[in-house]
Amino acid sequence: MTTITRELPAHRHSNAWYLGWATILGLLVWSWEGAGMNPSLLLRYGGNVVSFGKGFFPPDFSDWRMFLEETAVTIKIAVWGTTLAIVCSVPLGILCSENMVPWYVHQPVRRLMDVFRAINEMVYAMLFVVIVGLGPFAGVMALWVHTTGVLAKLFAEAVEASDPRPVEGIRATGATWLQEVVFGVVPQVLPLWISYSLYRFESNVRSATVLGLVGAGGIGQVLWEDVRGFYYAQTAAVMVFIIVAVSLIDFLSQRLRRVFQ
Amino acid sequence: MTAVQVTSVSKSFRGGRRALDRVSLSIAQGEMVALIGASGSGKSTLLRHIAGLVGADRGEEPGRIEVFGAEIQSGGRISGHCRRLRADVGFVFQQFNLVGRLSVMTNVLLGSLGRIPAWRGTLGLFQNAEKHHAMEALHRVGIADFALQKASTLSGGQQQRAAIARTLVQKARLVLADEPIASLDPASATKVMETLATVNREDGITVVVSLHQVDYALRYCPRAIAMQAGRIVYDGPSTGLTPAFLADLYGSERPGSAPAADPGHPPLGPVGSAALAYLS
Missing domain, CATH: 3.40.50.300 (P-loop containing nucleotide triphosphate hydrolases)
Structure with a gap:
């Protein structure tokens, strides 16, 4: 019996493959210095980690009522910030879609959304604290602006990926542009829009926990005050609250998103 | 004319x-x-x-x-x-061009968009007369039983007849x-062609x-x-x-x-x- 051995095709990496890896390695080396990479510090000051860690235990839950209230404030900030953003992102998302509007509309609107998105929520929070004063409302405003930039882009991508044929079917009945959007586009993209919105709500709860650092209210503000006051036992308790709250919202939102997929 | x-x-x-x-x-x-x-x-x-x-x-x-x-x-x-x-002018497309996630009834009702005030159409406020008209159109093309199903759940031939019903609701004089x-498969194709021939013969619609x-x-x-x-x-x-x-x-x-x-x-x-x- 003879076995037929087939010659394997010679495998060669392309130049692009080598270039790609060289670029990645080059980038890492170049960033080492600027990022102040110094792993030995962790070893040298390992003792700090232990003593710092000791301060966290046992966590001090004596103020749990206040923690709970502030956690609720954080979630409320996320609820309003996200809702306002969704309301604005529906029209702005349509106006960002190149299959719905001419370029002289979608280009400027897209650039505006880029600006909304490019700046972190924390930065907006600092600005809004100046405008509307310390407190949760500044946090709502910050989430609103940033999330609008994100959701409008995601909504537009869904619209651009939608099937043009049903829209044309509606157009052929003599419908207006707005009616084409309402009956042709929205039913197609709604499941995706809902899914994106819930996902942004999850991330906004996470973001809202740190907005307090710049005085925009919620559990983050408590956390910041406890850290600055060296109340590590309370800090630990606050962190437990944040972890539980964020995990719970993530879990619920993920379950809900699955329904719409 | x-x-x-x-x-x-x-x-x-x-x-x-x-x-x-x-x-x-x-x-x-x-x-x-x-x-x-x-x-x-x-x-x-x-x-x-x-x-x-x-x-x-x-x-x-x-x-x-x-x-x-x-x-x-x-x-x-x-x-x-x-x-x-x-x-x-009613248009019937090769790929039916219905909105798959809307009900057959709604798809057919959308035919009236060009005839009713824009604000009412945009808000989807269809009047009973329009709904009756849509239902009648669905009866005529023989798919009234599926009125409340999502359009995407119908077979190709049924979707195409829904599209023809939409042109009826539209009161199109030309299809x-x-x-x-x-x-479509031959049996569905024949049904669709029969439906078109019927609206041509009975309603005088140009096809x-x-x-x-x-x-x-x-x-x-x-x-x-x-x-x-x-x-x-x-x-x-x-x-x-x-x-x-x-x-x-x-x-x-x-x-x-x-x-x-x-x-x-x-x-x-x-x-x-x-x-x-x-x-x-």
């Missing part, structure tokens, strides 16, 4: 391909006309021009399209009244059907239907317009289409699907009679 008047319309696509080459034709009210020709011969493009969905070339000799005496486009410019005119049976299958054209349409490379190469009674002409029209492609595809079938006589004999 003239339902459709096309005068010297040309259309070139990017890359210089001529999809329509000085096409002129006239269709009287109440006619049922087949538009035949190979893929890429310009059938779809012509129908989409008549509905004002695409603008023709501006060119040196401006083409004109009139529907029921009103200009829908001229010299490549689509009329400002095109929305009102489109309400008179343009672009390859309405190309993606222009582009078809790939010559046998269907012969069976349902007294008049045929044949296109090749963007030009009209035949316009007359469909019985006048000779096998030699059809062979030339489709190039190496076989004209008609059913008769020629049957190997046990006797050689085709005059295509008209052979196809009709096969189908009856």
Whole structure:
């Protein structure tokens, strides 16, 4: 019996493959210095980690009522910030879609959304604290602006990926542009829009926990005050609250998103 | 009265391909006309021009399209009244073009968008009379039982009949059907063609239907317009289409699907009679 051995095709990496890896390695080396990479510090000051860690235990839950209230404030900030953003992102998302509007509309609107998105929520929070004063409302405003930039882009991508044929079917009945959007586009993209919105709500709860650092209210503000006051036992308790709250919202939102997929 | 008047319309696509080459034709009210020709011969493009969905070339000799005496486009410019005119023109697409996630009933109701005040249509506030009309249309095309199902759950043939029901609700006086049976099985295709023939006969709606299958054209349409490379190469009674002409029209492609595809079938006589004999 003879076995037929087939010659394997010679495998060669392309130049692009080598270039790609060289670029990645080059980038890492170049960033080492600027990022102040110094792993030995962790070893040298390992003792700090232990003593710092000791301060966290046992966590001090004596103020749990206040923690709970502030956690609720954080979630409320996320609820309003996200809702306002969704309301604005529906029209702005349509106006960002190149299959719905001419370029002289979608280009400027897209650039505006880029600006909304490019700046972190924390930065907006600092600005809004100046405008509307310390407190949760500044946090709502910050989430609103940033999330609008994100959701409008995601909504537009869904619209651009939608099937043009049903829209044309509606157009052929003599419908207006707005009616084409309402009956042709929205039913197609709604499941995706809902899914994106819930996902942004999850991330906004996470973001809202740190907005307090710049005085925009919620559990983050408590956390910041406890850290600055060296109340590590309370800090630990606050962190437990944040972890539980964020995990719970993530879990619920993920379950809900699955329904719409 | 003239339902459709096309005068010297040309259309070139990017890359210089001529999809329509000085096409002129006239269709009287109440006619049922087949538009035949190979893929890429310009059938779809012509129908989409008549509905004002695409603008023709501006060119040196401006083409004109009139529907029921009103200009829908001229010299490549689509009329400002095109929305009102489109309400008179129902369009049936090869891929049905229903909104899959909306119910069959809603899809059919959307046919009234061009007829009711814009604000009411946009908010989806349809009146009972309109809903009754939609239901009646669904009864007529035989899919009333599926009224509340999502359109995407229907078979192709059922979706296509829903699309025809939409043109009924639209009160279209002219129905343009672009390859309405190309993606359907023979039984569904026959039902869809029957439905189109019925609305033509009973409601006096003018029907222009582009078809790939010559046998269907012969069976349902007294008049045929044949296109090749963007030009009209035949316009007359469909019985006048000779096998030699059809062979030339489709190039190496076989004209008609059913008769020629049957190997046990006797050689085709005059295509008209052979196809009709096969189908009856």
